[in-house]
Amino acid sequence: MTGRADIRHDDPTRFAIVATAILLSLAAAITPLAAAAQRPGAADTVVIGYLTQEEEPPIPLSFLDPILTDEGLQGARLALSDNKSTGRFLGQDFTLREVVVPIDGDPAAGFRELTAEGVNLIVADLPADDLLTVADLDEAADMLLLNARPRDDRLRNADCRANVLHTIPSRAMLADGLAQYLVVKRWTRWFLVVGRHQPDRLFADAMRRAAQRYRAEIVEEKDWTFEAGNARVDTGHVTLQRTVPAFSRAADHDVVIVADEMNEFGEYFSHRTFLPRPVAGTQGLVPTAWSRVFEQWGGTQLHSRFQRQAGRWMTERDYSAWMAVRAIGEAATRAGSVEPGVIANYIRGPDFELAAFKGQGLTFREWDGQLRQPVPLTGPRILVSVSPQEGFLHPFSELDTLGHDRPESDCRK
Amino acid sequence: MNSARVTGIAALAAVFLAVPARAETIYVSNERDNTVSVIDGGTLELIDTIKVGRRPRGITFSKDRSVLYVCAGDSDRIDIIDLSTNRVIGRLPSGPDPELFVLHPDGGTLYIANEDDNLVTVVDVVGKRVVAEIEVGVEPEGMGISPDGRILVNTSETTNMAHFIDTVTHEIVDNVLVDSRPRVAQFNNDGSKVWVSSEIGGTVAVIDADSRAILRTIEFEIQGVPREAVQPVGIALTSDGTKAYVALGPANRVAEINQQTLEVERYHLVGQRVWNLALSPDESRLYTTNGVSSDMSVVDLDEGRVVRTIGVGRLPWGVVSRP
Structure with a gap:
């Protein structure tokens, strides 16, 4: 497995050698993305864009549920602080450039705001149509968008895009x-x-x-x-x-x-x-991808950190945004690089694995860009089960019994 | 009565006669019950249950083994249990949410991982005060200390590193990136190597303590067990430098590894979701905490099999034994 080298804090020469080696090994695979090196921030900073739009929050059916106005964003912020704590030891820093498009605004304009600043890695917290609109912009061609919101199956099939990965599970x-x-x-x-x-x-x-x-x-x-x-x-x-x-x-x-x-x-x-x-x-x-009732595999820790930061429970949308920002951080750590192109390639590569409190490393499906993950089945007060269920077998990964498997996928990207 | 049965009884009697009387005592922390179970090593019976603070996980003896320190995570403190009376006789400050800790070989200092705060808290055991806080990666967990007490190794579960910390300056001197979700760090007896288990990565990294290079990343392949069920956590190393034991979580097995060749030699089937391990004082037995089945397995290492399963509290976590 590559990227397993011990990258060290106190030894800049060695770090440079390791980083160069990784860069060279990846160079062949690097898309034009790498050429568009990050402009904003310091030379060792990864700028992560977060694009969302204001909306009327739905009034909850249950009196117990709070009205949320910062869903998703809080998950991204928590992952940013996780990335920063990790990056500290490697001389890497991370910033989150949040763009919240006004309720009557144009998401494409928000997207261009990010691209104008040279942001190449963007977490999209947008409805399906808006996601497709921005993913199809010329500026987006060589970028990486991580979808943390719509579960729509068409985004993983006929409407899939080469520049979009999905952290939220599909329907x-x-x-x-x-x-x-x-x-x-x-x-x-x-x-x-x-x-x-x-x-x-x-x-x-x-x-x-x-x-x-x-x-x-x-x-x-x-x-x-x-x-x-x-x-x-x-x-x-x-x-x-x-x-x-x-x-x-x-x-x-x-x-x-x-x-x-x-x-x-x-x-x-x-x-x-x-x-x-x-x-x-x-x-x-x-x-669901995530629920307050889910506490296995260290999930308690994520809930407790989130609660402390946001003052409320972590939702599926928060968790999906957390995974998206953490995926970028994890790739930067393992690839030993802050270059968006190197990071994007590492995420798409065979060695990428995200630890996201689900008891196993999570990877992206190469055919549709969907993050494989166990699906908790939750009651209102307690966890009932976690799928895949025992006995549902798959030749590659039992997680691929969930959703559109390779032979079923209509994604032609 | 047929002769086979007679032979069987005789053999059984021989086994009982061959077992020497054991005076050791085993202690298990029960994360869900807020208790520590006490097991007699001779009879292998549960003999006492000690009420402690909330969410007890890490446990360790004082240097003279007269008291047991218990991380009570949700109570934000360390409880001190007097082992002559099995009662909590005092507390130590710990910083928030202490999960796991390690005692300096001189017995005077506890290094505590504060899981929620990305800190290692350094506590003076005698003065009962916090003397330093060291900033580490996200979700600090594993704590190992070199036999000479000079280097502390802490793992951070979300940062995926083993941080090497100078115990004099309290500065991080090195960071070694390991596979996902590192849990336990353990020095071997001569201090030349550090073993680090990675729960999600499914591996154990053996790190050279001087150069901090990873000498080997040990992987586990068990027939009939999916790769994702292999979640290494607890590590126990024999003092003679021959064997290493690694608990593999929901694989319900303990791997036995040759410390010299770093090859897995066999697997011991134990209880469900085996989490942490302790060798008996004479290193002839291995005690394992099994979180899902709420019991402790006793593995006879000469016979290579589980000789007893003892019910303890809910979600047993840490285990230690003393003569």
Whole structure:
């Protein structure tokens, strides 16, 4: 394995030799990226761009959930401080250039702000369409974008881009993770309830695909079309106690699958369904990259550092941004370089491995740029399981039983 | 009664007769129970349970082995247990969230990894005060000290380094990049090498203590165990420089390695998610803490097998033994 040399703090000559050796060994593979060396900051500083846009925060369905206005960004900031602490010993520094596009602004303009400053490594916390817009800009051609937000499967298939990697799991990975567990439980007859928004339909698509893959059956499917958000007014529960049982009279099923990514109604189903059935999907038993209930493999430490910095719990979006910024830091450490081109190549190379509190090193799939990762299945108060489930085998990595595997991928980048 | 059975009983009796009486005592910290379990090395029975501060993990004896120091991470302190009475008799300051520590060979100083604060806290055991704080990488964990007490090695789990620290100046003199999530650092008996386990990397780096070059990165291949289940943590090195034992986490095995050739010689199947290890004082046995099965395995190293499994508290973490 390359990059395993001991790079030392007190011996600049040796560091230079090691760094040069690594540079030379990578030189053949370096894209034009390397030529566009970082301009801002000191010579030994990695500048990481963070691009996001202001939006109206959704009002949580549960009174317990806080309204978040800095989701994602706080994860990136924590990873930056992790990178800086590590870099200190290697003479590397890191800065995070945060660009938050105003609510009525243009993400492309925000992106150009970063490129004008010579930032070549960018964490994108943008909706899918905006991500594609910026990834397709001429300036972006030789850059590396790390997607920490949209789970859309099209970004890993027909709409994949050579300059985009994804740290957040795809919907297909989440759906497969849940489906494996349901199959293990032999809860294979699903009643699917789909919300009215586009992301809800995409999640439902992923569940349908998972049902096919794991030979589960969607016995009935209904659209939830009721006006949302009335449970928190006085006597709101009375209406729901009438509506949900009536709505959930469906062909006999083992589990209700809710597709409600906007968190508008999924919580209404637990304890109210016509038949006494568990609820899973976007509420109930939830497959996710990260949750406060997940404390295995040292996760407690990440939660505790995050809590101290942000004063709140770390969400999946925070975690995905944390992984993106940490991936850049890890590559800089291992490659012994602050050159964006060298870093980008190392991340894409065979030796890259990210420790992200999931019990094993995480790597990017070469066919679609998706970060392989175990998927925790979380209840509201405690971890239920972690997929892949035992017995779901794969010739390369069991993690590749989750999401679009190489032969299934439509990504032609 | 057939003769085979008679022979069997005779053999069994012979085994019992051959085992010498053992006076040693084993101590196990239980991270979830906030206790330390006490096990009699002769009978291999649990004989006492000592209530300590919250989230106890690292444990170590004082130089004269009369007291046990316990890192109580969530209580932000070190508890001192008097081993003649098995009671907590005092506390030491530790800095926030102490996870693991090592005692200077002269017995006067504890070096403590503060997991949440990227610090190593240096505590004067006699004066019961903090004498220094050393800034290290993210999530400091493993702590090893050279037999002459001059060099301290600390690992940082997220920074992925072994930091070599001068115990006189408290300055970091070197940083060695190792595989992901380094956990335990252990000097061999003559101080010439440092062994560092990497949980996520799935390897153990053997580092030359003088040049700080990695001499070998030991990998583990176990038939029927996926690579990602191999998560090396605890390390125990025999004092005669022949054997090394490495706990492999959810692989549920301990690797036995030749300290000279650095080759893995065999694997011992123990309890679930084996985390830390201790050799018995005469180094004929290995005690392992098994986090998921909440027990301790006793490996007879001559026979090469687990001779007893003893239930302890929830999430057993550290283990030490004394004559």
